[in-house]
Amino acid sequence: MSRQLPVRREPAGLLVFSLLLLVFAASLPAQRRGMDEHARSRGVRPDHTIFSPLDLPAPNRFRTASGAPGADYWQQRVDYRIDVTLQPITRTITGKEHVTYYNNSPDPLDYIWVHLEQNVLRKDSIGSLADGTSAMGGPTDHNDGVRVTEVSAAGQNIAHQVYDTMMRVSLPITLVPGKTFECDIAWAFDVPKRVFRRYGTMNVKKGTIWELAQWFPAVAVYDDVHGWNTLPYMGTGEFYTNFGTYELNITAPRDHIVVATGVLQNEEQVYTGVQRERLAQARKSTEPVMIRSKDEVGKLDSRPAGDGPLTWRFHSENVRTVAFASSEAFILDAASVGETLVQSVYAEDSLPVWGKSTAMLCAAIKGYNERLHPYPYPVATNVAGIEGGMEYPMIIFCSGRNKRNERGLYGVTTHEIGHNWFPMMINTDERRHAWMDEGFNTFINMYSTADWFDKNNKPSKPSTYAMMMRMPGVPVVTQADRLNGLQLGLLQYQKTGVGLQLLREHILGAERFDFAFRTYIQRWKFKSPQPADFFRTMEDAAGMDLAWFWRGWFLEDALLDQAIDGVRVSSRGARITFLNKERMVMPVTFEVEYEDGTKEIQRLPVQVWFKSDKVVHLVKSDKTIVSVRLDPERMLPDNKRGNNRWKAEQ
Ligand SMILES: [Zn+2]
Known part of the structure; x- marks a missing residue:
C-alpha cells in the first residue's frame, strides 16, 4: 500500500494526535527520569534490561536458532485455474475457479479456510462495524459482498459456512499429509461505484479504468506458527497468502486492453499485428516503446477485428495472488530490464507524468536487482487508476489522478514495485506484521528515490524522524488493524524504514548490513519468515547481538536522548561525560573541535x-x-538535541 496515503488522509487528526503525544510524552518519561536521577547518583544504570536477550519463540525443526528455515520447514501450496468475466454495464465480476490444495504440512486437515475479502463491503462486516463512521477509510458504497454459487469437489457439492470475510469448507475426507485436495468454487460480486481502497473504477475521457484485486476466493494460509490464519479482512491489514501457479483467463469487452499478474499466453488473439511487432521491439529495448498510442485509443483498428468479448490468458508461477486491470481507454507502452517486460497502462488524462512511468519502473527494478535480489518475475506492469498505491505480484496500481507530480509518481511506483521483494517474494504475514513489508520496502525506497533524483545516493537523515518515536504505548510490532492512519504511516512505514537505515548507516555499516540483509532474502525468498526469523538472521549473518536495537526500536516504544553532561579540559586533553537519558541506546558519535579550528569525529x-x-x-x-x-x-x-553540545567559556 502507498505510504503517502495514511499520513495525508487525516490532517485534523494529526494535529489532535500531536497534542495528545505532547501530553503523554511529558508525563510518562518524567517518572522514569526521576528514577534515573536517583540511580545515577549511585553511578549505576537503573535499568539496562534493554540489553537482555529477547524472549523469542523456541527454535525448532521448522525455524532454526540461526533464523534460517529448518530442515523440516514446510509451507502449503495452492494452484488456481480461474475463469473470470468482467461485465462493465452491470459492474459484475463472475468467476469460476478450480483449486488444487497441496497439504505439505505434517498435519491431517478436515477443513480448509477460504478468504472472501469482498464481504468487507457488507454493512455488517467486522471491518465496517469496527470502523464506524469513518466509512472504512474513505467513501464506500456498501453491498451484499460475495455471492458464492458453488463449492464442489468431483461434481459433488460440499458443505461450507461463511463467517464475515472467511469461509470454512469441509473436506469430504481427511486430507492427510502429502496429499492434494481439489475443488471448484463459483462466485460473483458487484464492483461498487465508490470503494474505500485497493481496487475499483476510475472514469476517464475515453472510458473507464477497472482495477480488480482481492477479488477471488483464496485459500487461507495454514502454517507452523498459527495453524490456520483466520484473521478477518478489516480493511487496513493486508494479506498473507500461499504461493502457487495460476492460470488466469479474463474475459472482457473486445475494445479493452487487459493487464494482469502473469505472462500473456495468447498475444495473437488479443493484440493487433502492429501491436505484436511493437511488443517484440519492446522486449529488446531498454527505452520505452509505444504499443498503443494516445491517438490510437478508441480507433477500431487498434483492437483485433471481430465480434463479442475477448479472453486474455495469463500464466504465472510462484505468486501469492493475482490482480488485473482492464480498460478501453488504455495507452500502453513497454520496455525491458533484462528478461523482464516492463509496461505501463494509463489514460491520456494521466499525461504528461505517466509518460515517464515505464522509465521509472525500469529504474526502480534495476536498482533493486543490483542491491537486493533479481526481480523474480517475467513481467512488471504499472496501472494508472483509482487506487492511490497498491501492490500485487507483477502488477501495481498507482494513482491515475496524478498528471504532473513526478516525485509523487516515482515515489509510489518504486514503493509498489518494491513490494514485489517484500512481501511478494519474502512472503510475510501482512495482517500481523505489516512493518516487515511496508517498513522494509520504505527502507529500500530511500535508496531508489535517491537514484532517480540523483541525490548522490544520500538517503534522508534519521534525526528528522525523532518525532515518530514519540508514540507512547505503541510499538512497531502492532497488528495493522489496531493502528490509526497516522500510527500506521509513522510506525510501520517510516520508523521501520528509518530503523533499517540506522542499522545500515550507523550501527553495522553498509557492507556488514548488506550481507546480512541479503542473507535474509536468500534464506526466505518464496518462504514465510516470522519477526524472530528476521531478528535471528540479521544477528547471525552480521555477527552482532542486536537485542537492544530490536527491543528499543521495534518491540518497545523507547525514546533516545544522548547528552553531554560536562567536559573537563586539561593540558592532556579533555574528560567528557556522556549521559544516556532515556531507555533507547545507540553507539555514541561525537565531534571535538580544537582551538586551531580543526575537528575530529570519534x-x-x-x-x-x-x-x-x-x-x-x-x-x-x-x-x-x-x-x-x-x-x-x-x-x-535524538529527542532532545539541546543537550548535545558543549562549548568552552571564552
Ligand atoms: Zn506499501
Whole structure:
C-alpha cells in the first residue's frame, strides 16, 4: 500500500494526535527520569534490561536458532485455474475457479479456510462495524459482498459456512499429509461505484479504468506458527497468502486492453499485428516503446477485428495472488530490464507524468536487482487508476489522478514495485506484521528515490524522524488493524524504514548490513519468515547481538536522548561525560573541535551503556578542545538535541 496515503488522509487528526503525544510524552518519561536521577547518583544504570536477550519463540525443526528455515520447514501450496468475466454495464465480476490444495504440512486437515475479502463491503462486516463512521477509510458504497454459487469437489457439492470475510469448507475426507485436495468454487460480486481502497473504477475521457484485486476466493494460509490464519479482512491489514501457479483467463469487452499478474499466453488473439511487432521491439529495448498510442485509443483498428468479448490468458508461477486491470481507454507502452517486460497502462488524462512511468519502473527494478535480489518475475506492469498505491505480484496500481507530480509518481511506483521483494517474494504475514513489508520496502525506497533524483545516493537523515518515536504505548510490532492512519504511516512505514537505515548507516555499516540483509532474502525468498526469523538472521549473518536495537526500536516504544553532561579540559586533553537519558541506546558519535579550528569525529560502541547510563571518556590531545558535539551528522533520532553540545567559556 502507498505510504503517502495514511499520513495525508487525516490532517485534523494529526494535529489532535500531536497534542495528545505532547501530553503523554511529558508525563510518562518524567517518572522514569526521576528514577534515573536517583540511580545515577549511585553511578549505576537503573535499568539496562534493554540489553537482555529477547524472549523469542523456541527454535525448532521448522525455524532454526540461526533464523534460517529448518530442515523440516514446510509451507502449503495452492494452484488456481480461474475463469473470470468482467461485465462493465452491470459492474459484475463472475468467476469460476478450480483449486488444487497441496497439504505439505505434517498435519491431517478436515477443513480448509477460504478468504472472501469482498464481504468487507457488507454493512455488517467486522471491518465496517469496527470502523464506524469513518466509512472504512474513505467513501464506500456498501453491498451484499460475495455471492458464492458453488463449492464442489468431483461434481459433488460440499458443505461450507461463511463467517464475515472467511469461509470454512469441509473436506469430504481427511486430507492427510502429502496429499492434494481439489475443488471448484463459483462466485460473483458487484464492483461498487465508490470503494474505500485497493481496487475499483476510475472514469476517464475515453472510458473507464477497472482495477480488480482481492477479488477471488483464496485459500487461507495454514502454517507452523498459527495453524490456520483466520484473521478477518478489516480493511487496513493486508494479506498473507500461499504461493502457487495460476492460470488466469479474463474475459472482457473486445475494445479493452487487459493487464494482469502473469505472462500473456495468447498475444495473437488479443493484440493487433502492429501491436505484436511493437511488443517484440519492446522486449529488446531498454527505452520505452509505444504499443498503443494516445491517438490510437478508441480507433477500431487498434483492437483485433471481430465480434463479442475477448479472453486474455495469463500464466504465472510462484505468486501469492493475482490482480488485473482492464480498460478501453488504455495507452500502453513497454520496455525491458533484462528478461523482464516492463509496461505501463494509463489514460491520456494521466499525461504528461505517466509518460515517464515505464522509465521509472525500469529504474526502480534495476536498482533493486543490483542491491537486493533479481526481480523474480517475467513481467512488471504499472496501472494508472483509482487506487492511490497498491501492490500485487507483477502488477501495481498507482494513482491515475496524478498528471504532473513526478516525485509523487516515482515515489509510489518504486514503493509498489518494491513490494514485489517484500512481501511478494519474502512472503510475510501482512495482517500481523505489516512493518516487515511496508517498513522494509520504505527502507529500500530511500535508496531508489535517491537514484532517480540523483541525490548522490544520500538517503534522508534519521534525526528528522525523532518525532515518530514519540508514540507512547505503541510499538512497531502492532497488528495493522489496531493502528490509526497516522500510527500506521509513522510506525510501520517510516520508523521501520528509518530503523533499517540506522542499522545500515550507523550501527553495522553498509557492507556488514548488506550481507546480512541479503542473507535474509536468500534464506526466505518464496518462504514465510516470522519477526524472530528476521531478528535471528540479521544477528547471525552480521555477527552482532542486536537485542537492544530490536527491543528499543521495534518491540518497545523507547525514546533516545544522548547528552553531554560536562567536559573537563586539561593540558592532556579533555574528560567528557556522556549521559544516556532515556531507555533507547545507540553507539555514541561525537565531534571535538580544537582551538586551531580543526575537528575530529570519534565513536564509542553501544556497549559503553552496558553498566551505566553515565560514561566518562578521555580524549587525549596536546591541542586545547573548545567544543564537543554529539551526533554531529544528525544521524540519530535524538529527542532532545539541546543537550548535545558543549562549548568552552571564552
Ligand atoms: Zn506499501
